[in-house]
Amino acid sequence: MGAHIEAEEADDTGAGRTARRDEAVRAAVEQGLLGPDSPIVGLLDVTGIRESAAALRAAFDAVAAPGTPVLHAFAVKATPLVPVLRLLREEGLGAEVASPGELALARAAGMPAEATVLDSPAKTPAELREALSLGIAVNADNPQELARIDTLTQTAASRSPLGIRVNPQVGGGSIEALSTATATSKFGVALRDEGAREWVVQAFLDRPWLTRLHTHTGSQGIPPALMARGVAETYALAEEINLRAGRHQVDTLDIGGGLPVNFASDATTPTYAQYARLLAEEVPGLFDGRYGLVTEFGRSLLAKHGTVVARVEYAKASGGRAVAVTHAGVQVAARTVYAPGSWPLRISAYDAKGRPKDGPVVVQDVAGPACFAGDLLAEGRSLPLLEQGDYAAALDTGAYYFAHHYGYNSLVRPGVYGFGPQGSFAVVRRAQTVREVVAESGGAQVNALTQPPFGPA
Numbered sequence: 255m256g257a258h259i260e261a262e263e264a265d266d267t268g269a270g271r272t273a274r275r276d277e278a279v280r281a282a283v284e285q286g287l288l289g290p291d292s293p294i295v296g297l298l299d300v301t302g303i304r305e306s307a308a309a310l311r312a313a314f315d316a317v318a319a320p321g322t323p324v325l326h327a328f329a330v331k332a333t334p335l336v337p338v339l340r341l342l343r344e345e346g347l348g349a350e351v352a353s354p355g356e357l358a359l360a361r362a363a364g365m366p367a368e369a370t371v372l373d374s375p376a377k378t379p380a381e382l383r384e385a386l387s388l389g390i391a392v393n394a395d396n397p398q399e400l401a402r403i404d405t406l407t408q409t410a411a412s413r414s415p416l417g418i419r420v421n422p423q424v425g426g427g428s429i430e431a432l433s434t435a436t437a438t439s440k441f442g443v444a445l446r447d448e449g450a451r452e453w454v455v456q457a458f459l460d461r462p463w464l465t466r467l468h469t470h471t472g473s474q475g476i477p478p479a480l481m482a483r484g485v486a487e488t489y490a491l492a493e494e495i496n497l498r499a500g501r502h503q504v505d506t507l508d509i510g511g512g513l514p515v516n517f518a519s520d521a522t523t524p525t526y527a528q529y530a531r532l533l534a535e536e537v538p539g540l541f542d543g544r545y546g547l548v549t550e551f552g553r554s555l556l557a558k559h560g561t562v563v564a565r566v567e568y569a570k571a572s573g574g575r576a577v578a579v580t581h582a583g584v585q586v587a588a589r590t591v592y593a594p595g596s597w598p599l600r601i602s603a604y605d606a607k608g609r610p611k612d613g614p615v616v617v618q619d620v621a622g623p624a625c626f627a628g629d630l631l632a633e634g635r636s637l638p639l640l641e642q643g644d645y646a647a648a649l650d651t652g653a654y655y656f657a658h659h660y661g662y663n664s665l666v667r668p669g670v671y672g673f674g675p676q677g678s679f680a681v682v683r684r685a686q687t688v689r690e691v692v693a694e695s696g697g698a699q700v701n702a703l704t705q706p707p708f709g710p711a
């Protein structure tokens with residue numbers, strides 16, 4: 255286990271990752287995965303994904319008392335691709351799901367119920383019923399949802415571990431939209447609101463079957479110290495509930511995900527080992543073996559292992575600015591295009607043979623294919639000049655990017671390939687076809703609006 259941590263920390267600089275990526279881009283061009291007729295792909299570094307999963311397990315094993323049950327439930331929303339979930343399952347991880355679609359993906363990947371956690375803020379009665387009948391862990395978001403669970407548990411027995419999500423209201427981070435522990439966040443029971451803490455305690459005392467507390471203080475932009483404070487507050491609440499109950503009623507703490515990702519270089523920082531050590535210092539009781547643990551990391555497991563590579567269709571100049579018009583834009587990087595200040599992406603330049611480009615650096619825009627002016631992956635970026643037929647790679651896009659296609663301009667979803675040693679590739683998701691775009695856009699309902707009762711009989 256210690257060896258895993260050292261392996262990860264030895265590669266914290268990301269040198270291995272950079273070399274693997276360069277090799278994959280060159281092999282993708284050589285093998286025709288990328289080219290004039292296939293101008294954009296998503297690439298996933300399978301070695302890197304395995305290393306991150308191993309580093310996560312090792313980090314918690316190193317601080318938790320021997321025998322502590324720890325489930326690392328990958329937040330499916332970060333990379334909702336079935337083969338990726340299967341890979342993570344093989345690496346010993348579970349799944350955190352927040353919709354019927356995500357649950358179906360986890361099940362398709364073979365995630366067992368006992369390694370699955372359902373957390374969405376808007377679960378319907380049907381979703382709750384399904385989760386309870388499968389035995390999946392459920393965290394109730396609010397009093398109304400708990401009332402639904404009360405009704406369901408009265409009518410049918412369930413193996414599901416059940417808990418309540420709390421919002422410790424410790425504050426937000428640098429990205430408002432991703433800060434879940436602000437005073438007015440929509441998630442969980444806001445603990446500092448008047449009467450709320452007492453309501454949670456009483457909810458547990460009234461329901462012997464409630465055994466978990468859940469918190470997730472936010473994603474990207476939340477400093478680890480603030481995440482740790484949210485965990486500390488949740489731990490303190492568990493201790494209070496158990497004291498008042500006179501028994502070890504809360505037996506599992508779900509501490510959420512949210513470890514920030516470094517988008518500025520290939521280095522992994524912060525590491526899981528650093529975060530686990532921070533938690534062990536700030537909340538020592540968390541790891542003394544009295545509590546089972548669930549984590550829900552998403553971005554930090556996948557972001558740095560994904561790369562979008564797009565061909566430069568045209569290189570032009572506009573108002574004195576060099577502009578590379580590529581095939582990667584808003585459809586694969588919606589966050590960056592609409593909020594470039596919060597979500598800047600690094601771009602690497604490769605030549606037409608897929609080799610890293612060098613040469614004098616030029617200030618240029620890297621544009622996408624969509625028909626609006628703001629469709630830029632990078633604005634005024636200093637890079638070796640991108641020329642027609644070259645490739646631009648958007649780095650760190652393995653989570654919340656190419657797996658989150660946005661159908662603007664009816665641009666097709668690009669294919670996603672996993673890469674391994676010696677230029678080997680596997681299809682993770684094949685590219686969408688134009689025929690599929692038509693079918694998914696009501697192609698079979700072509701006359702729906704022009705036939706009776708809307709049009710002439």
Ligand SMILES: *Cc1c(COP(=O)(O)O)cnc(C)c1O
Nearest residue numbers: 329470473511512550551552553
């Ligand atoms: C989004 C989310 C996560 C994962 O967050 P990351 O920043 O991707 O690690 C975990 N838990 C819950 C409840 C979430 O909503």
